[in-house]
Amino acid sequence: MVAVDVLTGVLARAADAGPLSVAAREFAAAGVAVFPCVPGGKRPLTEHGFHDATTDPNQIAAWWRQHPTANIGVPTGAASGVVVVDVDVHGPVNGFDTFGRAHEAGLVDGWQLLVSTPSGGMHAHYPATPGGGQRSWQAARAGIDFRGDGGYIVIPPSVVAGDRGSASYRVRQISTGHVSTLDSERLRDFLDPRPAPAPRPARQVRDVSAQRLASWVAGRTEGERNRGLFWAACRLAENGTPPADTYAALAPAAEHAGLTMREVSATIRSAYRTTHPTPQPSTDRPATEPHRVPQHTAGQVLS
Numbered sequence: 001m002v003a004v005d006v007l008t009g010v011l012a013r014a015a016d017a018g019p020l021s022v023a024a025r026e027f028a029a030a031g032v033a034v035f036p037c038v039p040g041g042k043r044p045l046t047e048h049g050f051h052d053a054t055t056d057p058n059q060i061a062a063w064w065r066q067h068p069t070a071n072i073g074v075p076t077g078a079a080s081g082v083v084v085v086d087v088d089v090h091g092p093v094n095g096f097d098t099f100g101r102a103h104e105a106g107l108v109d110g111w112q113l114l115v116s117t118p119s120g121g122m123h124a125h126y127p128a129t130p131g132g133g134q135r136s137w138q139a140a141r142a143g144i145d146f147r148g149d150g151g152y153i154v155i156p157p158s159v160v161a162g163d164r165g166s167a168s169y170r171v172r173q174i175s176t177g178h179v180s181t182l183d184s185e186r187l188r189d190f191l192d193p194r195p196a197p198a199p200r201p202a203r204q205v206r207d208v209s210a211q212r213l214a215s216w217v218a219g220r221t222e223g224e225r226n227r228g229l230f231w232a233a234c235r236l237a238e239n240g241t242p243p244a245d246t247y248a249a250l251a252p253a254a255e256h257a258g259l260t261m262r263e264v265s266a267t268i269r270s271a272y273r274t275t276h277p278t279p280q281p282s283t284d285r286p287a288t289e290p291h292r293v294p295q296h297t298a299g300q301v302l303s
């Protein structure tokens with residue numbers, strides 16, 4: 001486990017380290033295990049993903065010799081000693097609003113480092129709780145993900161390609177105040193409260209279905225990502241899930257798989273139009289029957 005101030009220090013230096021290969025070697029020399037991700041993206045290049053992270057200089061040299069522009073990934077949680085609150089901005093979901101409310105509630109104080117992400121979001125770094133036990137989770141409707149045990153982040157000076165060109169991860173602010181661990185479960189309860197004791201089968205089934213579909217979408221590879229997202233969005237639409245909830249559940253997973261925000265929005269809109277097509281006026285209506293305006297359907301919400 002690496003002390004969070006060690007990672008912070010090397011991040012501050014690596015921001016101006018030049019080539020990604022140089023930065024990767026500098027992280028490893030400081031004791032921070034790294035692994036390569038696809039150039040311009042977030043998907044791991046190694047067979048076992050973040051589980052292959054290492055500080056071995058020979059392995060790191062071999063990886064970046066083969067992929068000189070590979071982005072740099074770091075496992076989170078006990079593996080690195082760092083956990084991260086990932087603030088996302090996806091379509092109608094703005095995680096900064098939620099992060100602000102959590103800050104007012106005193107739930108996200110004590111961060112060591114803030115990093116601006118290419119999509120306009122933010123990573124807030126905290127020391128991992130000694131002994132581990134902070135599992136990664138998502139609160140998609142709140143626009144917040146937590147990267148702990150079982151997760152990873154892409155770090156500066158990595159670059160991600162998007163709809164508006166390429167942008168890099170940048171160190172935004174280093175704390176000069178008190179740094180402390182994060183109560184990740186308390187934050188999760190605040191962002192995504194557990195269901196009330198009274199059973200609500202329909203709601204529970206929908207939530208579980210959305211989580212499973214999101215996990216499945218995140219695992220799609222090139223050539224099946226759009227089709228997989230379309231299929232999953234159709235299933236949620238058929239289940240009566242509001243379009244905004246479907247976007248919140250599936251968009252982060254689809255972007256993780258490699259789709260752009262524009263592709264995600266277009267695919268989900270297409271799924272709702274397909275599942276709930278707009279009714280068309282009948283062509284054999286008697287001439288004396290007054291014309292009726294078709295009712296709006298769920299598919300039109302995303303138009």
